[in-house]
Amino acid sequence: MTVIKNAKVLLNDELVQRDVQYKDGKIVAISKVIDDTNDRYFDAKQAFLTAGLIDVHVHFREPGFEYKETIATGSKAAARGGFTTVIAMPNLNPVPDNPKLLADQIQRNTDNGLIHIAQYGAISANLTATKISDIKGMAEAGAAAFTNDGKGVQTADTMLQAMQAAASVNKPLAAHLEDDSLLHGGVMNAGATAQKLELPGITGLAESTQLARDLVLAKATGVHYHVAHISTKESVALVRMAKSAGVNVTAEVSPHHLLLADDDIKSDNALFKMNPPLRAQADREALISGLLDGTIDMVATDHAPHGSEEKSKSFRESPFGITGIETSFQLLYTHLVKSGVMTLATLMKRMVASPAETFQLKAPTNIAVGEVADLALFDLEHESDITVDDFQSLGKNSPFVGWRVFGKTLATWVDGEIVYEDQTK
Ligand SMILES: NC(=O)N[C@@H](CC(=O)O)C(=O)O
Numbered sequence: 001m002t003v004i005k006n007a008k009v010l011l012n013d014e015l016v017q018r019d020v021q022y023k024d025g026k027i028v029a030i031s032k033v034i035d036d037t038n039d040r041y042f043d044a045k046q047a048f049l050t051a052g053l054i055d056v057h058v059h060f061r062e063p064g065f066e067y068k069e070t071i072a073t074g075s076k077a078a079a080r081g082g083f084t085t086v087i088a089m090p091n092l093n094p095v096p097d098n099p100k101l102l103a104d105q106i107q108r109n110t111d112n113g114l115i116h117i118a119q120y121g122a123i124s125a126n127l128t129a130t131k132i133s134d135i136k137g138m139a140e141a142g143a144a145a146f147t148n149d150g151k152g153v154q155t156a157d158t159m160l161q162a163m164q165a166a167a168s169v170n171k172p173l174a175a176h177l178e179d180d181s182l183l184h185g186g187v188m189n190a191g192a193t194a195q196k197l198e199l200p201g202i203t204g205l206a207e208s209t210q211l212a213r214d215l216v217l218a219k220a221t222g223v224h225y226h227v228a229h230i231s232t233k234e235s236v237a238l239v240r241m242a243k244s245a246g247v248n249v250t251a252e253v254s255p256h257h258l259l260l261a262d263d264d265i266k267s268d269n270a271l272f273k274m275n276p277p278l279r280a281q282a283d284r285e286a287l288i289s290g291l292l293d294g295t296i297d298m299v300a301t302d303h304a305p306h307g308s309e310e311k312s313k314s315f316r317e318s319p320f321g322i323t324g325i326e327t328s329f330q331l332l333y334t335h336l337v338k339s340g341v342m343t344l345a346t347l348m349k350r351m352v353a354s355p356a357e358t359f360q361l362k363a364p365t366n367i368a369v370g371e372v373a374d375l376a377l378f379d380l381e382h383e384s385d386i387t388v389d390d391f392q393s394l395g396k397n398s399p400f401v402g403w404r405v406f407g408k409t410l411a412t413w414v415d416g417e418i419v420y421e422d423q424t425k
């Protein structure tokens, strides 16, 4: 048995000191003081202990793009970020778009992962076909949910069929919203910054028009429809309206869309290039309000590592996406909780309970006797700079490098095993 001594845990929205004891991967006791001389000890030194974070949107790049990330490096990065369960995206090579490839991918995740990795199956072949994949077969092979993330589903007919199939197997369908006909080669948000930098813009309409279409289809099919990386105020308003109209819709927002806007882009620096693009300050404010009132159910990082060389190119040439799983808790704790925008309890709900419940994941949502010991320990008092050298991810492409943050991860446990421990104490 092991005891984590002197931890601070959230109880009725308050941080209280507790000792937490686990055995064979499960929590067996929680008490103000546990003194068992036979136990191994881990001194939490008053740091914040929580059920491990959950990220429903990560890109681990294996197979196909191992120079960007592997399942081993991606899950190491996740563990360093305090994450114990993630759902991995299918924009791989080969794309898991049939039951055999999906089963292979699940096996690869299990063999090479350090944390729990659930897997999305692709809606259609190679993420682009109009004919839908064998969604029932992939559900039977263990797919957690379905998406073509990286590509928008261009025709209503493909989306309708995918929703019907996902609904019939009772799995969520997650949408990367992007109407290709509205893109016009854009690489950042259409607005003053794009004009100043003379770069082609992407309007919010590319997202919100497809969302409006999908919400009507979701209502008709009853599917659990999930909006990936929501980015505009119009989209937040649409989701709010749809929820009140009884549509079974959930939404995620990324840390970067909560903390950055296009006016933070001062030069042609592709570390700020991602899809959807950073929007205007008014959009950012709407996303924060949506996360506060529950219109947006959860945070998801959209951890999208790329090679340093490709990301050092110009905005026009570099790929979309930023690495993010290692910095998300620190950034959101510092800039939303410590700054007084939301409580720690609300942030944890959006990073643990809500993703677990929404995606029906087998992951603990709180620290309780009998629960699996998937845990993360954060030092809320520790202040440091985000540094590339500390990244476990192969992706160094973060616009947050140099930001000063509180809340470094001290340790992460999966099934009662330490999978990350800070060495700089
Ligand atoms: N978000 C991104 O900018 N890029 C993602 C794809 C995606 O999430 O759409 C990627 O795979 O690199």
Ligand SMILES: [Zn+2]
Binding pocket: 149, 150, 151, 176, 228, 229, 275, 276
């Ligand atoms: Zn996407």
Ligand SMILES: [Zn+2]
Binding pocket: 057, 059, 089, 149, 150, 302, 304
């Ligand atoms: Zn993505």
